[in-house]
Amino acid sequence: MTETATAAAGQVSDEELLARFPGQPVDHDSAAHYRGRLAHRLLINRCGDCGTWHQPPRPVCPACWSSNVVATEVAGTxxxxxxxxxxxxxxxxxxxxxxxxxxxxxxxxxxxxxxxxxxxxxxxxxxxxxxxxxxxxxxxxxxxxxxxxxxxxxxxxxxxxxx
Ligand SMILES: [Zn+2]
Known part of the structure:
Protein backbone atom coordinates (compact mmCIF):
# COMPACT_ATOMS: atom_id res chain seq x y z
CA MET A 1 0.00 0.00 0.00
CA THR A 2 1.16 3.52 -0.67
CA GLU A 3 0.00 6.87 0.58
CA THR A 4 -0.43 7.94 -3.00
CA ALA A 5 -2.80 5.09 -3.77
CA THR A 6 -4.75 5.77 -0.60
CA ALA A 7 -5.09 9.44 -1.42
CA ALA A 8 -6.11 8.78 -5.03
CA ALA A 9 -8.82 6.32 -4.02
CA GLY A 10 -10.02 8.64 -1.27
CA GLN A 11 -10.55 11.46 -3.72
CA VAL A 12 -13.26 9.57 -5.59
CA SER A 13 -16.64 11.10 -4.77
CA ASP A 14 -19.54 8.95 -3.67
CA GLU A 15 -21.27 9.68 -6.96
CA GLU A 16 -18.26 8.59 -9.01
CA LEU A 17 -17.84 5.50 -6.86
CA LEU A 18 -21.44 4.46 -7.55
CA ALA A 19 -20.91 5.16 -11.25
CA ARG A 20 -17.78 3.01 -11.36
CA PHE A 21 -19.52 -0.02 -9.83
CA PRO A 22 -23.02 -0.14 -11.36
CA GLY A 23 -25.17 -2.87 -9.88
CA GLN A 24 -22.72 -3.51 -7.04
CA PRO A 25 -23.73 -3.23 -3.37
CA VAL A 26 -21.92 0.06 -2.77
CA ASP A 27 -23.23 1.69 0.39
CA HIS A 28 -22.01 3.50 3.49
CA ASP A 29 -20.51 0.33 4.96
CA SER A 30 -18.82 -0.91 1.78
CA ALA A 31 -17.69 2.38 0.22
CA ALA A 32 -14.16 2.07 1.64
CA HIS A 33 -13.91 -1.44 0.22
CA TYR A 34 -14.90 -0.25 -3.26
CA ARG A 35 -12.56 2.74 -3.08
CA GLY A 36 -9.82 0.22 -2.31
CA ARG A 37 -10.70 -1.71 -5.45
CA LEU A 38 -9.97 1.38 -7.53
CA ALA A 39 -6.43 1.35 -6.08
CA HIS A 40 -6.13 -2.45 -6.45
CA ARG A 41 -6.16 -2.91 -2.69
CA LEU A 42 -8.42 -5.55 -1.16
CA LEU A 43 -9.79 -3.84 1.95
CA ILE A 44 -11.64 -5.85 4.60
CA ASN A 45 -13.15 -4.33 7.72
CA ARG A 46 -11.15 -4.87 10.90
CA CYS A 47 -12.00 -3.78 14.42
CA GLY A 48 -9.65 -1.10 15.69
CA ASP A 49 -10.25 -2.18 19.28
CA CYS A 50 -10.09 -6.00 19.36
CA GLY A 51 -8.52 -6.69 15.95
CA THR A 52 -11.28 -8.97 14.69
CA TRP A 53 -11.85 -8.96 10.91
CA HIS A 54 -15.29 -9.30 9.39
CA GLN A 55 -16.72 -9.67 5.90
CA PRO A 56 -19.10 -8.57 4.40
CA PRO A 57 -18.73 -5.00 5.68
CA ARG A 58 -20.80 -3.98 8.68
CA PRO A 59 -20.65 -0.81 10.76
CA VAL A 60 -20.08 -2.60 14.07
CA CYS A 61 -17.54 -5.26 15.11
CA PRO A 62 -19.37 -8.61 15.48
CA ALA A 63 -17.01 -9.64 18.29
CA CYS A 64 -17.04 -6.64 20.64
CA TRP A 65 -19.70 -4.32 19.13
CA SER A 66 -17.21 -1.52 18.73
CA SER A 67 -17.97 0.95 15.97
CA ASN A 68 -14.23 1.57 15.55
CA VAL A 69 -14.15 -0.41 12.30
CA VAL A 70 -11.30 0.27 9.89
CA ALA A 71 -11.10 -0.92 6.29
CA THR A 72 -7.72 -2.66 6.26
CA GLU A 73 -5.76 -4.19 3.41
CA VAL A 74 -5.34 -7.97 3.36
CA ALA A 75 -2.66 -9.92 1.52
CA GLY A 76 -5.23 -11.74 -0.59
CA THR A 77 -3.72 -15.15 0.03
ZN1 LIG B 1 -13.96 -5.71 18.04
Whole structure:
Protein backbone atom coordinates (compact mmCIF):
# COMPACT_ATOMS: atom_id res chain seq x y z
CA MET A 1 0.00 0.00 0.00
CA THR A 2 1.16 3.52 -0.67
CA GLU A 3 0.00 6.87 0.58
CA THR A 4 -0.43 7.94 -3.00
CA ALA A 5 -2.80 5.09 -3.77
CA THR A 6 -4.75 5.77 -0.60
CA ALA A 7 -5.09 9.44 -1.42
CA ALA A 8 -6.11 8.78 -5.03
CA ALA A 9 -8.82 6.32 -4.02
CA GLY A 10 -10.02 8.64 -1.27
CA GLN A 11 -10.55 11.46 -3.72
CA VAL A 12 -13.26 9.57 -5.59
CA SER A 13 -16.64 11.10 -4.77
CA ASP A 14 -19.54 8.95 -3.67
CA GLU A 15 -21.27 9.68 -6.96
CA GLU A 16 -18.26 8.59 -9.01
CA LEU A 17 -17.84 5.50 -6.86
CA LEU A 18 -21.44 4.46 -7.55
CA ALA A 19 -20.91 5.16 -11.25
CA ARG A 20 -17.78 3.01 -11.36
CA PHE A 21 -19.52 -0.02 -9.83
CA PRO A 22 -23.02 -0.14 -11.36
CA GLY A 23 -25.17 -2.87 -9.88
CA GLN A 24 -22.72 -3.51 -7.04
CA PRO A 25 -23.73 -3.23 -3.37
CA VAL A 26 -21.92 0.06 -2.77
CA ASP A 27 -23.23 1.69 0.39
CA HIS A 28 -22.01 3.50 3.49
CA ASP A 29 -20.51 0.33 4.96
CA SER A 30 -18.82 -0.91 1.78
CA ALA A 31 -17.69 2.38 0.22
CA ALA A 32 -14.16 2.07 1.64
CA HIS A 33 -13.91 -1.44 0.22
CA TYR A 34 -14.90 -0.25 -3.26
CA ARG A 35 -12.56 2.74 -3.08
CA GLY A 36 -9.82 0.22 -2.31
CA ARG A 37 -10.70 -1.71 -5.45
CA LEU A 38 -9.97 1.38 -7.53
CA ALA A 39 -6.43 1.35 -6.08
CA HIS A 40 -6.13 -2.45 -6.45
CA ARG A 41 -6.16 -2.91 -2.69
CA LEU A 42 -8.42 -5.55 -1.16
CA LEU A 43 -9.79 -3.84 1.95
CA ILE A 44 -11.64 -5.85 4.60
CA ASN A 45 -13.15 -4.33 7.72
CA ARG A 46 -11.15 -4.87 10.90
CA CYS A 47 -12.00 -3.78 14.42
CA GLY A 48 -9.65 -1.10 15.69
CA ASP A 49 -10.25 -2.18 19.28
CA CYS A 50 -10.09 -6.00 19.36
CA GLY A 51 -8.52 -6.69 15.95
CA THR A 52 -11.28 -8.97 14.69
CA TRP A 53 -11.85 -8.96 10.91
CA HIS A 54 -15.29 -9.30 9.39
CA GLN A 55 -16.72 -9.67 5.90
CA PRO A 56 -19.10 -8.57 4.40
CA PRO A 57 -18.73 -5.00 5.68
CA ARG A 58 -20.80 -3.98 8.68
CA PRO A 59 -20.65 -0.81 10.76
CA VAL A 60 -20.08 -2.60 14.07
CA CYS A 61 -17.54 -5.26 15.11
CA PRO A 62 -19.37 -8.61 15.48
CA ALA A 63 -17.01 -9.64 18.29
CA CYS A 64 -17.04 -6.64 20.64
CA TRP A 65 -19.70 -4.32 19.13
CA SER A 66 -17.21 -1.52 18.73
CA SER A 67 -17.97 0.95 15.97
CA ASN A 68 -14.23 1.57 15.55
CA VAL A 69 -14.15 -0.41 12.30
CA VAL A 70 -11.30 0.27 9.89
CA ALA A 71 -11.10 -0.92 6.29
CA THR A 72 -7.72 -2.66 6.26
CA GLU A 73 -5.76 -4.19 3.41
CA VAL A 74 -5.34 -7.97 3.36
CA ALA A 75 -2.66 -9.92 1.52
CA GLY A 76 -5.23 -11.74 -0.59
CA THR A 77 -3.72 -15.15 0.03
CA UNK A 78 -5.81 -17.99 1.31
CA UNK A 79 -7.30 -21.44 0.84
CA UNK A 80 -10.34 -22.42 -1.21
CA UNK A 81 -13.16 -23.22 1.23
CA UNK A 82 -15.94 -23.73 -1.31
CA UNK A 83 -15.93 -24.01 -5.09
CA UNK A 84 -18.99 -23.99 -7.31
CA UNK A 85 -19.43 -23.75 -11.06
CA UNK A 86 -22.32 -21.72 -12.38
CA UNK A 87 -24.05 -22.92 -15.54
CA UNK A 88 -26.33 -19.90 -15.50
CA UNK A 89 -26.56 -16.61 -13.71
CA UNK A 90 -27.02 -12.89 -14.11
CA UNK A 91 -25.44 -11.49 -17.26
CA UNK A 92 -22.07 -9.90 -16.51
CA UNK A 93 -19.34 -8.62 -18.81
CA UNK A 94 -16.60 -11.21 -19.29
CA UNK A 95 -18.62 -14.03 -17.71
CA UNK A 96 -19.32 -17.09 -19.86
CA UNK A 97 -21.66 -19.55 -18.18
CA UNK A 98 -21.15 -22.06 -20.98
CA UNK A 99 -17.64 -22.75 -19.64
CA UNK A 100 -19.07 -22.89 -16.78
CA UNK A 101 -18.17 -19.95 -14.52
CA UNK A 102 -16.16 -20.78 -11.35
CA UNK A 103 -16.99 -19.12 -8.04
CA UNK A 104 -14.86 -19.72 -4.97
CA UNK A 105 -15.14 -18.74 -1.34
CA UNK A 106 -11.64 -18.32 0.05
CA UNK A 107 -10.55 -18.56 3.66
CA UNK A 108 -8.23 -15.58 3.90
CA UNK A 109 -5.01 -16.10 5.81
CA UNK A 110 -5.59 -13.14 8.12
CA UNK A 111 -8.12 -14.93 10.33
CA UNK A 112 -9.83 -18.36 10.47
CA UNK A 113 -13.30 -18.11 8.96
CA UNK A 114 -12.65 -14.75 7.28
CA UNK A 115 -13.96 -15.47 3.80
CA UNK A 116 -14.16 -13.60 0.52
CA UNK A 117 -16.02 -14.83 -2.55
CA UNK A 118 -15.00 -14.19 -6.14
CA UNK A 119 -14.04 -16.04 -9.28
CA UNK A 120 -10.86 -17.85 -10.31
CA UNK A 121 -8.85 -16.95 -13.37
CA UNK A 122 -7.21 -19.46 -15.69
CA UNK A 123 -8.66 -22.50 -13.98
CA UNK A 124 -11.04 -25.03 -15.45
CA UNK A 125 -13.40 -27.30 -13.56
CA UNK A 126 -10.78 -29.98 -13.05
CA UNK A 127 -8.27 -27.55 -11.62
CA UNK A 128 -10.23 -25.87 -8.83
CA UNK A 129 -10.46 -27.85 -5.62
CA UNK A 130 -11.31 -27.20 -2.00
CA UNK A 131 -7.97 -26.80 -0.27
CA UNK A 132 -6.21 -25.13 -3.19
CA UNK A 133 -3.95 -22.28 -2.19
CA UNK A 134 -4.81 -19.05 -4.01
CA UNK A 135 -3.45 -15.54 -4.41
CA UNK A 136 -5.19 -12.29 -5.27
CA UNK A 137 -5.18 -10.80 -8.74
CA UNK A 138 -7.04 -7.92 -10.33
CA UNK A 139 -8.96 -8.02 -13.57
CA UNK A 140 -11.11 -5.44 -15.31
CA UNK A 141 -14.82 -6.21 -15.47
CA UNK A 142 -17.10 -3.70 -17.10
CA UNK A 143 -14.51 -0.95 -16.61
CA UNK A 144 -14.06 -1.58 -12.88
CA UNK A 145 -11.28 -3.45 -11.06
CA UNK A 146 -12.45 -6.83 -9.76
CA UNK A 147 -10.50 -8.80 -7.14
CA UNK A 148 -10.15 -12.42 -8.27
CA UNK A 149 -8.07 -15.40 -7.31
CA UNK A 150 -5.49 -17.56 -9.06
CA UNK A 151 -4.58 -21.06 -7.90
CA UNK A 152 -0.93 -21.01 -6.83
CA UNK A 153 -0.73 -24.43 -5.19
CA UNK A 154 -3.11 -27.28 -5.89
CA UNK A 155 -4.65 -29.22 -3.05
CA UNK A 156 -3.71 -32.86 -2.75
CA UNK A 157 -5.83 -35.67 -4.17
CA UNK A 158 -7.85 -35.45 -0.93
CA UNK A 159 -9.44 -32.22 -2.16
CA UNK A 160 -13.09 -31.69 -1.40
CA UNK A 161 -16.19 -31.81 -3.49
CA UNK A 162 -17.07 -29.28 -6.11
CA UNK A 163 -20.70 -28.93 -7.05
ZN1 LIG B 1 -13.96 -5.71 18.04
Missing amino acids: GTVHLAIFLHQGPPAPGVDYATPHPVVTVDLDEQPGLRFTSTVVDADRERVRVGDRVALEWIDRGGAPLPVFRVVEAAGSAGGESA
